[in-house]
Structures are given as C-alpha cells and as structure tokens.
Amino acid sequence: MSETWNKRTTAVHGGTARSGWGEVSEGIFLTQGFVYDSAEAAEARFIEAGPDEFIYARYGNPTVAMFERRMAMLEGAEDGFATASGMAAVSGALTSMLRAGDHVVAAKALFGSCLYVLEEVLTRFGVEVTFVDGTDLEAWRAAIRPSTKCVFFETIANPTLEVVDIEAVAELAHDAGALVVIDNVFATPVYSRALEQGADLVVYSATKHIDGQGRTLGGIILGSKEFIRKTVEPYMKHTGGSMSPFTAWVMLKGLETMELRVRAQTASALALTDALQGHEKLTRVAYPGHASHPQHALTQRLMGAGGTVIALDLSTQAEAFRFLNALQIVLISNNLGDAKSIITHPATTTHQRLSAEQRETLGIGPGLVRFSVGIEDTGDLIADVMQALDAV
Ligand SMILES: *Cc1c(COP(=O)(O)O)cnc(C)c1O
Numbered sequence: 001m002s003e004t005w006n007k008r009t010t011a012v013h014g015g016t017a018r019s020g021w022g023e024v025s026e027g028i029f030l031t032q033g034f035v036y037d038s039a040e041a042a043e044a045r046f047i048e049a050g051p052d053e054f055i056y057a058r059y060g061n062p063t064v065a066m067f068e069r070r071m072a073m074l075e076g077a078e079d080g081f082a083t084a085s086g087m088a089a090v091s092g093a094l095t096s097m098l099r100a101g102d103h104v105v106a107a108k109a110l111f112g113s114c115l116y117v118l119e120e121v122l123t124r125f126g127v128e129v130t131f132v133d134g135t136d137l138e139a140w141r142a143a144i145r146p147s148t149k150c151v152f153f154e155t156i157a158n159p160t161l162e163v164v165d166i167e168a169v170a171e172l173a174h175d176a177g178a179l180v181v182i183d184n185v186f187a188t189p190v191y192s193r194a195l196e197q198g199a200d201l202v203v204y205s206a207t208k209h210i211d212g213q214g215r216t217l218g219g220i221i222l223g224s225k226e227f228i229r230k231t232v233e234p235y236m237k238h239t240g241g242s243m244s245p246f247t248a249w250v251m252l253k254g255l256e257t258m259e260l261r262v263r264a265q266t267a268s269a270l271a272l273t274d275a276l277q278g279h280e281k282l283t284r285v286a287y288p289g290h291a292s293h294p295q296h297a298l299t300q301r302l303m304g305a306g307g308t309v310i311a312l313d314l315s316t317q318a319e320a321f322r323f324l325n326a327l328q329i330v331l332i333s334n335n336l337g338d339a340k341s342i343i344t345h346p347a348t349t350t351h352q353r354l355s356a357e358q359r360e361t362l363g364i365g366p367g368l369v370r371f372s373v374g375i376e377d378t379g380d381l382i383a384d385v386m387q388a389l390d391a392v
C-alpha cells in the first residue's frame with residue numbers, strides 16, 4: 001500500500017510506528033537507553049539488533065527511526081541515518097567512507113561549511129580534493145581518476161543557484177568506480193529524484209525545508225541499506241553526531257506540511273522573479289525555475305521546479321545594504337527554506353571567510369543577495385521587495 005503513495009501522503013504517514021496507546025501524533029521517546037528482559041536478551045541484541053530493537057539513543061531510538069523511515073520512503077532510498085545537523089550529515093557521509101590516499105572531486109560552489117570540511121579537515125587526514133566548476137562536464141571528466149572515491153556537489157549551488165547535471169556527472173563518476181554524494185538542500189525532498197538519477201548517497205540539512213519553521217538543527221544521510229548500515233552507522237554511532245529524539249519529532253511534524261510549504265514558496269519565487277524582470281535597480285535576477293535562467297531546461301528535467309531561493313544582484317554593497325535595510329516583511333538572517341522570508345548578503349556573512357578572489361570565481365559579487373522565499377502572501381512579498389528597491 002505505502003509503495004503506491006505519492007510523496008505528500010508519505011510525508012504525513014510514512015514510517016509511523018504507534019505505541020500501545022494508539023496516539024495520533026508520533027510519540028517522542030525521550031529515552032537514552034532500553035531495558036532488556038534478560039542478560040541473554042541483552043547479549044543477543046548486542047550481537048544483532050532487529051529493526052525495532054534499540055540499544056542506546058546514539059545508535060538509534062524509536063522516534064528517530066520513524067523520521068529515518070519516512071525520509072527513506074520519500075527519497076526512494078533503502079535506508080537512512082539521522083544526524084544532529086546538516087553538517088554532521090555531510091561530514092559523516094564523507095568521513096565514514098574516505099581514508100588516506102583517496103581522492104575526491106567536488107564542485108567549488110558549495111555551502112561554506114562543506115568547503116571547510118573538504119578543504120581543511122579531509123586534507124589533514126591525507127585525502128586529496130580537487131575542486132571543479134560544477135557546471136563544466138569537461139572539468140569533471142578531467143578531474144576524475146582511478147583513485148577517485150567519490151564526487152560531491154550541491155544540485156543547486158548556494159548562493160549562485162548554478163545547477164549540476166546529476167545524470168551526466170554520475171555517469172562519469174560511475175565509469176571510474178566513484179560514488180556520487182549529493183547535498184540536496186536546495187532541491188528539497190519535494191522535487192528531488194536524485195537517487196534514480198544516479199546519486200549513491202543523498203544528504204539533507206533538515207534544518208532547512210524539513211523543519212521549515214526555524215526551530216531545530218538536523219540532518220540525514222540516505223542511501224542503500226548496505227552502505228548506511230555497514231559504513232555510515234558504525235561511524236556515526238561511535239563518533240556521536242546522532243539526532244536527538246526531540247529533534248526527530250519536530251522534523252516529523254515539519255514533514256507533514258513540507259510539500260504545502262515548499263510548493264507555495266516555489267510559486268512565490270517564480271512570481272517574484274517574473275515581477276522583477278528588467279527592474280532598473282537589478283543587474284541580475286537568478287532563479288533556476290524561471291525561463292530566463294540559462295539552466296532552466298536542465299532544472300526542469302532534473303527537478304521539475306527551481307526551488308525556493310532566488311538570487312538578486314544590485315550593483316554595489318552599499319545598494320545591497322540599503323535594499324536589505326528597507327525591507328519590512330523579509331527578515332535579514334542567514335537560514336533558508338523557512339516559512340518566513342529571509343534575505344542574506346553572502347559576501348559579508350556566509351561567504352565572508354573566503355578571499356575576494358575566491359568570491360569572484362564563485363560569482364559572489366558585492367551586490368549579490370540571496371532571497372529565501374517564505375510562505376507569506378505573494379502580493380505582500382512583491383510589494384515589500386518593490387518598495388525596498390525604490391529606497392535604493
Ligand atoms: C544549511 C546547509 C548545510 C548545513 O546544515 P546545518 O543543518 O546548518 O548543519 C549544508 N549544506 C547546505 C547546502 C546547506 O544549505
């Protein structure tokens with residue numbers, strides 16, 4: 001029955017396991033440990049725990065398992081391991097599989113902390129990393145070699161919104177025997193078909209659209225049962241980045257409304273992009289879901305929609321700051337995927353750590369702003385943006 005469900009039904013009901021009380025809303029099992037009927041039962045569970053047998057909350061917990069199963073069903077994955085944050089998922093996915101001497105090829109346009117893990121952490125342990133322009137297939141082809149263990153990229157890059165062709169990169173990676181690891185935040189679980197398009201592991205920061213209401217940090221690694229249980233789980237459960245039961249409960253509640261929120265946000269992002277076409281104060285309006293984006297056809301083929309984030313370019317930092325400061329509904333903050341519209345000036349915040357040259361090669365100019373579109377009334381959002389641009 002659940003195999004025929006569409007995502008929206010799965011996001012409400014998938015993976016639910018009720019206790020003997022028959023509660024409607026998922027139970028929060030705030031327990032670190034679990035009691036065994038006998039010493040023999042404890043021994044048996046440590047040898048091999050069944051799917052509904054738990055040992056310690058760092059290894060697994062009933063509420064966390066509900067979230068993992070629901071997410072695995074949504075993504076079409078065999079299994080998943082939930083983590084304390086999106087970065088625990090990214091670093092866990094990579095570190096659990098890599099060893100000294102391995103090579104990684106990654107797109108250079110990445111979330112700042114992902115860049116830190118690849119550039120500063122993995123290299124310290126003897127992993128070699130090559131960065132490429134994620135949109136350039138020839139660059140991927142040239143960089144991938146026999147020692148390449150995995151490729152890593154964001155489907156839609158933060159904050160420039162360039163789209164990587166999952167299918168084409170996966171073909172190159174698989175020909176070389178490398179795994180494909182995707183940070184899929186900007187695509188969202190609503191539009192993702194990454195596993196059928198060639199990804200081996202899909203990673204989410206659940207902090208973004210899954211919670212979607214600015215409350216908790218979380219993440220998840222999704223993939224084959226074999227990989228999740230044999231490679232990811234031992235690493236995560238012994239190094240300590242597991243998700244808490246309370247967080248899993250918040251995320252389960254978030255999943256119930258995720259598709260309604262994300263589709264409303266996507267519709268507003270498209271309407272806003274339309275309204276801003278040719279605006280005299282903007283040198284560029286980038287949204288992969290709009291026909292004006294150079295990768296619109298690729299976006300439609302991969303995801304069928306452009307997600308919930310748009311990028312706007314004003315000419316200078318002074319103009320960008322005046323625009324941000326004039327907004328009345330849209331909040332100046334640095335999260336994304338939230339019900340509340342949020343705007344960020346990447347050059348001075350999320351990407352401040354980078355040198356001016358690095359920002360230049362990534363297309364993060366002084367006038368660029370990243371706009372995470374919320375679920376407010378579309379007309380109110382357009383009016384707020386227009387009056388703020390008038391103030392520039
Ligand atoms: C936010 C984000 C992360 C990190 O997630 P946290 O939950 O903040 O740890 C990783 N990748 C991308 C693309 C993100 O947007």
